[in-house]
Ligand SMILES: Nc1ncnc2c1ncn2[C@@H]1O[C@H](COP(=O)(O)OP(=O)(O)OP(=O)(O)O)[C@@H](O)[C@H]1O
């Protein structure tokens with residue numbers, strides 16, 4: 001057995017015109033220019049060296065012809081098959097650029113003889129093959145309609161060539177409609193053939209992929225995804241995101257940049273970043289999964305409005321943002337939450353979730369050792385009920401950020417200290433306040449100031465929460481009819497804003513997908529009350545009016561999200577701390 005760090009190869013090779021000492025240890029390829037006075041250390045002429053971790057080598061290829069200048073300085077040029085051949089090989093590796101971007105750099109080494117080149121190439125390939133975390137076969141879904149509709153081109157021009165160079169085989173599927181990828185993953189995809197799934201698109205496309213994969217894993221493992229009390233099974237396939245959408249906040253918060261080449265390189269080197277997933281339920285019915293933002297009020301309204309402006313591309317969010325800011329709707333209701341206990345970290349920490357985050361590691365271990373008692377909300381467990389906190393009020397926004405939600409529009413994110421994999425979500429409540437104050441809060445998403453240090457904003461780190469809009473807080477039939485009228489008229493008024501009537505309900509923004517409020521309970525019950533059979537269906541507007549005419553048939557959807565710690569894994573490593581010399585030119589370049 002070779003010990004880690006053991007020297008495998010050491011040769012004198014050429015890089016360009018310079019003679020170098022090149023070594024391959026188990027984890028490091030190093031090339032160091034020889035000083036003109038030989039290999040001896042010289043204090044005034046230090047030799048320049050460059051190291052690349054084997055884990056960040058993309059591939060190695062043999063060169064058939066010299067790529068460098070032929071100045072005749074290399075004495076041992078061999079004649080092979082009658083032509084001049086420099087016996088070179090090229091190593092492709094990850095190079096870090098500014099703002100967390102990665103690029104594929106290459107260095108060509110020229111050997112004095114063929115046997116040595118074979119030895120080098122073989123040794124590096126052997127080392128790469130031993131990295132078990134690298135994917136060999138990927139299933140790729142491309143959404144041709146994401147963002148500026150450039151997904152297909154981005155993949156073909158920037159990503160596919162890198163996968164080919166790294167020897168990663170792919171099966172590529174261009175989606176034909178919304179939910180195509182989700183449905184394919186749920187029922188058809190032969191998942192055993194693959195080491196991972198890659199999506200080319202935005203947050204909505206990523207959402208499709210996790211919905212397909214998580215569902216399939218639960219079905220295969222016999223877990224009921226509807227039950228908010230069942231622990232979900234983690235899947236085995238990692239997910240890669242090639243950003244081509246409008247916000248791409250999941251890519252930005254896990255890699256640090258929205259850059260297709262950087263993401264492709266994280267996939268190739270086989271990175272792994274665990275991530276929390278929030279399952280959203282309405283009583284005993286599963287609605288959706290969320291990994292970034294679950295937002296009611298402002299962000300729900302921005303999304304609903306922006307969907308009608310899809311033709312505008314990514315700019316639709318800015319336009320709808322300004323419009324909804326001016327509209328200044330607030331919503332009444334009750335928020336209940338279960339504070340996260342026994343974990344590290346708070347939403348007001350100065351520290352950020354970064355690559356190798358100790359908070360995520362600690363909390364992940366805690367939660368796997370002592371799984372949370374989710375039954376605490378049941379009426380039978382009155383002792384633990386006291387752990388639930390309740391807040392009633394009028395809110396401009398209710399946001400649950402399971403990660404920072406940083407994106408180019410909001411570089412710090414909605415909750416800058418939130419963690420990717422700590423088993424919690426940050427519940428941010430923005431109470432009714434003046435437009436001026438709300439603007440102060442929104443602007444703090446982009447400035448250095450603490451966006452929670454405002455009297456009308458509060459933030460809680462939670463494992464579960466529930467939101468019930470005011471008009472669902474009674475269970476009598478009469479109230480339901482009244483609520484129904486109110487809801488219907490609000491709906492009409494929303495569509496005819498000239499009448500000035502404020503809507504009673506917003507929609508949920510679930511990772512950029514609208515969770516409409518027109519979900520119904522066939523048999524209504526108080527969300528906190530005793531159990532009964534519940535059926536929730538999503539309705540079209542016509543069905544919605546129809547259900548109103550049938551009076552007893554509908555009520556409103558109160559949501560019940562629960563965080564599943566580290567349920568999925570991404571081909572990412574979290575945002576890396578910048579290196580001290582990040583902005584300086586590379587001093588090691590030869
Ligand atoms: N072939 C397709 N035709 C139409 N819609 C599609 C297709 N494939 C996927 N979709 C849907 O397109 C929607 C938007 O996609 P996506 O999230 O990739 O881009 P985006 O909305 O521009 O970016 P972001 O979500 O980051 O803001 C998703 O809801 C997805 O389900």
Ligand SMILES: CCCCCCCCCCCCC/C=C/[C@@H](O)[C@H](CO)NC(C)=O
Nearest residue numbers: 203247249292293321322325405410511512
């Ligand atoms: C006064 C002007 C206010 C402008 C506000 C513009 C909107 C800023 C958007 C920041 C969103 C950050 C959270 C990201 C959420 C994603 O899950 C989601 C899906 O991509 N994106 C959006 C915009 O909902």
Ligand SMILES: [Ca+2]
Nearest residue numbers: 402419422424
């Ligand atoms: Ca989290």
